[in-house]
Amino acid sequence: MIPVSYYLALSAILFTTGMFGVLIRRNALVVFMSIELMLNAANLSLVAFSRLYQTFHGQIFVFFIMAVAAAEVAVGLALIVTIFRSKQSIDLDQMNSLKG
């Protein structure tokens, strides 16, 4: 059996990848994908811990995260589509109409 620590290491790598993706990439869709990567890293951790502790809590949690992530996708894509319609771009560097 693969030890739990392997899953946790992979999950930490995924989370960090996602985090840096959000911070570095400028395309709204790619940023959004990176956020999903962060959520899935958490899912992987939860399932791994769930197996370690022989409980279902973590797996049920993953179901909720997936459902909520789908709701986020719906809202997020809708926002990205609306903004593309008015700006013809989803580059975050061009989101500059708000300034002090």
Add this chain to the structure above:
Amino acid sequence: MLLEYAAIATMIFVTALVAVIAIVLGVLFGPKRPTDKKSMPYESGMNPIGPGTRRVPVRFYLIAVLFILFDIEVVFFVPWALVFKQFVSQSQGFFVFAEMTTFIVILLVGYIYAWKKGALEWE
């Protein structure tokens, strides 16, 4: 411990090897006589129309998002269905059934909303 996975590793290796051998043999010994017609992208025998990466109408997006939303909710039905009998045997069946009914009614509200807003109409 990791040895249990040796069979899978062997299978992946052999599959990859067979594929690589087939492609390499084809490249090495196959005759190559390209014509304009032959280098066209393959679209089930039709002549291709327009560029390969066309924009998809945004209507698809709406349908797809609605699909994802209602699709993912099914994730809650499966575990519920699995433990339902246990609750029935504890004579809590009605309560658990009512809970799922509530969930479905809330989904239904969303469905009626989407319907009346015309999200399901194509035009």
Add this chain to the structure above:
Amino acid sequence: MTQTDFFTLLPAILLTLWACALLLVDVFTPGAHKGRTAFLAALGLAFTLGVTFLQPGEYTGFNGMVVRDGFANFLISLFLLTGLLGVAVAYGYLRRMGIERGEYYSLMLFSIVGMMLMAQATDLLVIFIALELLSIPLYVLAAFAYPNTASEEAGLKYFLLGAFSTGFVVYGIALTFGATGATSIAAIVAATAAGVANKALLLSGAALILVGLGFKTALVPFHMWTPDVYQGAPTSVTAFMAAGAKAAGFAALIRVFSSAFPALAADLTPILWALAALTMILGNLVAIAQSDIKRMLAYSSIAQAGYILMAFVAFGSDLARPVAISAALFYLVAYTVSSFGAWGVVISLEKEQGKDLQIADYAGLGKKFPWLAAAMTLFMLSFTGLPPTIGLIGKLYLFRAALQGGLYWLAIIGVVTSLISAFYYLRVVLTMYMKDGQPDVARETWLTATIVFSALATVIISLFPAPLFDWASRALLMVMK
């Protein structure tokens, strides 16, 4: 569902049903009568508020996943009040801006359900769901004025950073689960007390949850989205979001940290100390440089979050914690009424989406509309913490809590930054009274009612703070076993 379960979630259940019904009513309402939805939403909020008052008491429901204790009851009432004020400021504003769509009120109601659950949650799973239920409608509301580019951008920015912070919360929860094998606060406490919890994992988990909730409550350095989103979102949404989302973030922060992680206080207190100090200093200093009133109020709201956090830094001490929690609750009420008042004034001056929002546009308000200017002055005094306002009383309680926790340096930073904040708050007052201009305001019954209500509450509670403070002091967290 047993009766206790039902009573635990009664306010949330009522409001959810109402929001669903409202969504359907709106779809079947012809376009000219969209205003009806607002009245129905207000009715639902008022009804839920009434039921919450008639059916108080302590309940634990759903195997300890949610509770309704004094703390939750206090905050539920506050969120319902926030909702009522939010409907009142939105009603005329949406019509004036031509963005009157019935979904506004359903989304607001769903968001309030999320806030209420944040205050009631005693399981990290419920905290996560409540957080999302609170946030997702707000993302939509922030972009509600589409195709206005500023509003769309505000929505996208809020969404991306909100989802980013959710990622942190979820990963933090996963690590906490890994450390203790449980997501319920009671079990986390039990595992920590038994010494079976992996401390490094638990600490990383708590820190990541803090980052996520720090985004929601706009603590420095997680505040970057606040000015942009507050500026770009329709002003009625900003008013609602500034009061509600912040209070809900603090509700979860207080609940989780004082119930689940008091054992980590020695490690977390320095972090919270730094966050509070940074938030107070940066929020107030950057606010000085703002010329747009919405951005100025955004930085002001960041600074106010710093003061609330200041009281809560010493959450590990059993002596200081109850004082800090009641002071925080009192200040959240103070902030809610003053901020709704101030945003109400901003809304009455904003004639078109994004127009007349410079501080310079307030010149001459004192001569032309003396009552409105007087109300704005009152709210600015309240933000600064000067008499005769609820802001002063609230800040006194916060400072008292900080001193009780032995945070002398933090209290000094708080006092100094309060003095600095007087500079930019009173600049608005000076502009209104000392400069000449021809401002124009919209007269709308419900908007006026909100401003009058906020002004009266700001003054009257400052004169008689005892009943509210007694209520806040009794609003204790249920002890998790």
